[in-house]
Amino acid sequence: MGQKLSVRATLFVFTLAVIVEVEYFSELALYDELPPFSLGKIILSFASFATQTFFQFLSIYYVNIQIIKFLDSKLSWDKSFTKRSISEFFLTTCAAVFITIPFLIWIDYGFLTPFWGFPTDGLVITLYYNILYIVVLNSLFIVSYEIFHLYIQRQKTQLNLEKTMRQNILTQFEALRYQVHPHFLFNSLESLLHLIKTDQKRALEFTENFTSIYRNVLKTVESPTITIEKELEFVRSYVFLQQIRFGDSFEVQFNVKSSGNIPPFAIQSLVENAIKHNGLSEKNPLKIDISENSGYIEITNNIIPQSRVSASGIGLTNLKDRYKLITDMRTKFERTETHFVAMIPILSA
Known part of the structure; x- marks a missing residue:
């Protein structure tokens, strides 16, 4: 029951993030009609960026947690440290990149180019760098989470031992x-x-x-x-x-x-x-x-x-x-x- 609920919640968060991305892509027509550097355009840009960023990181966080829980049940650290490390890095990174790519495309081609006039050719390189940034950021998240999780587990183990x-x-x-x-x-x-x-x-x-x-x-x-x-x-x-x-x-x-x-x-x-x-x-x-x-x-x-x-x-x-x-x-x-x-x-x- 708990596993089914986790799968449903994961699909819900991911679907919600996709809907938000589609919604903001549909706003590009309204976005283009606003005068450059107008207050409405700035507010719309900031609101779009903040909302999009929130759902992106929420999706990455939640999906990564579900991946880690799945690996804990199927491939624990005690069984194989190497396999667990590689599997966790690969799966969480793929999930983070897959969730983030639409957001990066929207930032590069739907925001920077029409609003600031960035050249389209140079944005391809920017997209690659952003993906690399996401990979590094996701790796730091995974390492930080596992260290914190290990600390909590040791505290619980110590408390149980003392008890x-x-x-x-x-x-x-x-x-x-x-x-x-x-x-x-x-x-x-x-x-x-x-x-x-x-x-x-x-x-x-x-x-x-x-x-x-x-x-x-x-x-x-x-x-x-x-x-x-x-x-x-x-x-x-x-x-x-x-x-x-x-x-x-x-x-x-x-x-x-x-x-x-x-x-x-x-x-x-x-x-x-x-x-x-x-x-x-x-x-x-x-x-x-x-x-x-x-x-x-x-x-x-x-x-x-x-x-x-x-x-x-x-x-x-x-x-x-x-x-x-x-x-x-x-x-x-x-x-x-x-x-x-x-x-x-x-x-x-």
């Missing part, structure tokens, strides 16, 4: 984000199971606080980043739960005043990681310090060796991957004989 990359990043981020969600749930239930076996009263207290905290978790998990204030609020609640379980074996100090954003569960996952990989006791408690340091949140904990360490591989790797997806800033981790230090970048709000 695809953003979608892929979003998909990866969601996968990582929801990986944290069940991880937090599993570890909390594991803590609850331990309390049920050892202290049922504290297990009940743990359960009551856990329900309200988990409700906030379900809201938080939908956001790619949250404010440091909200994250610390969640961490304090999480620490409260863990202190129900561990009592005096677990201490956390908060020294953060900065504003900004971080991924949800960023600090909490590091606190959880410290609990999981260290042996806690009242004699040798786990001490965690959460502070700020030159654009980073720094989480430091003492190392307490334990006989068995179960690692799922989610914690630190997940946190590093989530940061990679949303910023060029990288997380930093350092382990010494006595301490483990994690530094996570503070993101702009």
